Amino acid sequence: MELTAEERAMLRGNHGPGVRRAMEIIVALGRSFGARRLVPVSSVQVAGVSYRNLGEVGLEFLRDWADQGAKARVPATLNPAGLDLRTWRELGFSEAFAQQQLAVVEAYGRLGVSATCTCTPYLVGNVPQVGEHVAWAESSAVSYANAVLGARTNREGGPSAMAAAITGRTAAYGLHLQENRRPTLRVQVRCPVRTLSDFGALGYLVGREAQNRVPTFNGLGHCSDTELKALGAAMAASGAVALYHVSGVTPEADCPDMLANNADTFTVDDLRPAYAALNAATREIDLVWFGCPHADLEEIAHIAGLLAGRQVASALWVTTARRVREEAQQAGLVDAIESCGGRVLADMCVVVAPMDQLGFRTVATPSAKGAVYLPSHAGLVVRYGTVERCVEAAVTGVWSP
Ligand code: F3S
Numbered sequence: 001m002e003l004t005a006e007e008r009a010m011l012r013g014n015h016g017p018g019v020r021r022a023m024e025i026i027v028a029l030g031r032s033f034g035a036r037r038l039v040p041v042s043s044v045q046v047a048g049v050s051y052r053n054l055g056e057v058g059l060e061f062l063r064d065w066a067d068q069g070a071k072a073r074v075p076a077t078l079n080p081a082g083l084d085l086r087t088w089r090e091l092g093f094s095e096a097f098a099q100q101q102l103a104v105v106e107a108y109g110r111l112g113v114s115a116t117c118t119c120t121p122y123l124v125g126n127v128p129q130v131g132e133h134v135a136w137a138e139s140s141a142v143s144y145a146n147a148v149l150g151a152r153t154n155r156e157g158g159p160s161a162m163a164a165a166i167t168g169r170t171a172a173y174g175l176h177l178q179e180n181r182r183p184t185l186r187v188q189v190r191c192p193v194r195t196l197s198d199f200g201a202l203g204y205l206v207g208r209e210a211q212n213r214v215p216t217f218n219g220l221g222h223c224s225d226t227e228l229k230a231l232g233a234a235m236a237a238s239g240a241v242a243l244y245h246v247s248g249v250t251p252e253a254d255c256p257d258m259l260a261n262n263a264d265t266f267t268v269d270d271l272r273p274a275y276a277a278l279n280a281a282t283r284e285i286d287l288v289w290f291g292c293p294h295a296d297l298e299e300i301a302h303i304a305g306l307l308a309g310r311q312v313a314s315a316l317w318v319t320t321a322r323r324v325r326e327e328a329q330q331a332g333l334v335d336a337i338e339s340c341g342g343r344v345l346a347d348m349c350v351v352v353a354p355m356d357q358l359g360f361r362t363v364a365t366p367s368a369k370g371a372v373y374l375p376s377h378a379g380l381v382v383r384y385g386t387v388e389r390c391v392e393a394a395v396t397g398v399w400s401p
Helices: 005-012 017-032 051-067 095-110 139-148 158-167 196-210 225-239 272-278 297-307 322-330 333-338 368-378 387-396
Strands: 038-040 044-046 076-078 169-171 185-189 215-218 264-268 287-290 315-320 343-346 362-365 381-384
Touching (some): 051 095, 185 196, 196 215, 196 272, 196 368, 272 368, 272 381, 287 387, 297 387, 322 343, 362 368, 362 387
Parallel strands (some): 044 076, 287 315, 287 362, 315 343, 362 381
8 A cells, every 4th residue: 555654654653652553543444445545534523422332441442542642633523422411410311321421522522523422513514525535434424425415435433533533544445436436226216205204214225225335316306405314314224325326416426427337226116115114013102303313403493393382292302413402592493392391402312322221112203214223222112204293292192093
C-alpha cells in the first residue's frame, strides 16, 4: 500500500503511540480489503456509544487510547447513547448504568469527539458534499451520506471510525471507489408507497433481497428527505445496504456511467408482506417510539399535530438530536407533545438502551429499522404501522384491529 510521508510518520509513531495505534488499524483494514492507498476524510461519525454494548472492556479501551494522547484531527460526532444524558433519572434508568454511560461520553470527549449523540449528524450541521470522503459508522447515517448526500463512506466499525478521526484518513476501498457505487440490483416499485412506514416497509423488503448489493429504484417518484431516511435505514437493517439510488431523486442515480447493465431486477408490488413480518400479535402497547433514525423537525411537528392536545395512555417517546430538540422547543412542539404526557428525548436510542430497567414489554413504532432490532436487541414485542396508527395506540394504550 502506498503511504504518504505523513502517513508513514504516523505509522512509525512520530505523532505518538495513540496516533500510531490508529494508523495501524487503518492500514491493517486497508490491507485486508486490498486498498492501494488512503484517502483524507472530512468528517467522522463514531458508533459504539452505549455502555450496554461497550461494557467495561470497551470503556477501558477508549480511556487507554485517550491516555496515549490520541485526539480527533477532523470533526467527529457521536452516535446515540443508551439514555438521555440529562433526563435519565426521570425516565427511570439506574444510577449505575448512567454513571458508566456518562463515563463513555467523557472518554470520547477526551478523544476529541463531540457529544452530539445522534444517528442523524446530517441534521445537526455535519453535511458532507457530493463526492466528499467521510468515515461514518452508524448504518442508517452511512446510507444517508452515500445515497442522499452523494458522499463516500464505507460502514465503519467503532474502532476503525475512531482511528479515522485520529489520523484523518481511511483506506480507499469499497464505496470510496467509483466502480463500487454502480447499481447491482434494479428495483421496480409497482405499488403505492405513501406513508413513512410504507417507505420503511419497502426498504425492509428490498434490503432482504439486496443483501449488500446496491439497489436502484425506478417508479418511486418524488421522495422527501424524511422518506429517504426511513427507506435507507430499513434497507441497512434488513440487508446491510450502505448505498442505493433513486432515479430522478438521489445525486448519482442518473449519471451515465451509473446505469445498471447486467443487474437483476426485483419487483415490489405489495408491501403487506413487510407489515406482516414486522408485526407481532400483541394488543397492549406500553411504549410508542418515534425517531428511529432520530426525528427531524417535520416529523416532530406531525406527531404534535396528530396528538392535538389528547393525553396519552401509554408512554410516548420521540427521540431526536439535542439541537433538533432545541429547535422543536423554540417552535412550541416539545410543549405540545409533553403537555399530552409524551416525551421528546435527546441523545438516546431505544435499541441500545437498557429497556429491561424500565419494565416495558411491548412497543409500537413506525420505524422498520426499529421493528427489526427491538425484539433481538431490547427484548421488546413490536407493533409496526403508520405514524397515525402509532399515535392512536399511544392515546388508547392498545393497537387497534
Ligand atoms: Fe438511530 Fe438507534 Fe434507530 S441509532 S437509526 S435510533 S436503531
